[in-house]
Amino acid sequence: MYSLCDTIERYIMRLIENSPDQMVTIQRGKLASEFDCAPSQINYVLATRFSVFRGFIVESRRGGSGYVRIRKIPIDRIEPIVAYLEEYERQLKESDVEDLLSWLERENFITHREGQLMKAAMIKALEKVDDLGIPPGAERNQLRSRILKEMLLQILSWGK
Amino acid sequence: MYSLCDTIERYIMRLIENSPDQMVTIQRGKLASEFDCAPSQINYVLATRFSVFRGFIVESRRGGSGYVRIRKIPIDRIEPIVAYLEEYERQLKESDVEDLLSWLERENFITHREGQLMKAAMIKALEKVDDLGIPPGAERNQLRSRILKEMLLQILSWGK
């Protein structure tokens, strides 16, 4: 017995598989009326079936000609990196960042320039933010970790 | 797929690209009737797609034989932008960042991937940091601005 949720999941999955670039762009409202359900149902499907943990990245835009774009990212690299992020979320030091970046660069996930940019965002930019109420220590490391996480997710979506 | 707004944007962009001096002069009313839309639609396109943050300057004159002139700002130097950031830290909105990135990308200061990385660090990563004691508003904008500044300085060191 398939739920509506499952049906929509398989529908989107099929669209992605039939696409040349592992990506599909839909309109939430349209899809909802095709399946005759509440628009937020689509969000539920996306949240539960197309999360980053399942190897998907979802982007969207509101307003006139808005859209929802779902992209598949290679799952083999997702797991170790997500695990890494969960483990180090609270204690990501500057040196950890440097180590990770050099690894990413060695493995050709990123270019040297991209590594330098990431370093600027995570290290230099966070050196003097006391005046913004972000003292050194755990809190700053967490912020660093959030920034790293989003950039890593971006990198994942590129493929190697 | 494309909104009217996008279509007009591409049209104007093409005019500029094809011009010898990176500049085009149009008449708002004429353009509006070509695209069969309200004249104020043109202002909307100009405001959202040809802003200073995207690297354009728009001048105009009213009255008989009035016109709208759109010019690309030449950037050989990023320093002025960094200076601007320091002054207007508190007001740097997300959309300003996006606009600036699209400019840097267009001018080949950064690649598309680099732009995406920067966006991840400055927008996605800062979307939900309330729990780190960084509420939306001025403070978050300032943090965003610091991150941008450091990344711009990095880009600056590369040259074009």
Place this chain on the structure above:
DNA sequence: CCCCTTTTGACCATAACTGACATTTTTCAT
């Protein structure tokens, strides 16, 4: 029956688009 998943609806946020009204500049009749 209980708990987890699914489904819905009310309310929110944002992008695109329009129309009425304001402002500036030129033109032209007198």
Place this chain on the structure above:
DNA sequence: ATGAAAAATGTCAGTTATGGTCAAAAGGGG
């Protein structure tokens, strides 16, 4: 000269078209 009419653009608030969030209701398998 001059001043009203015409010719342009600007502004801004309101409308339409999307998508997002969250809590509550409904459903279904043990």
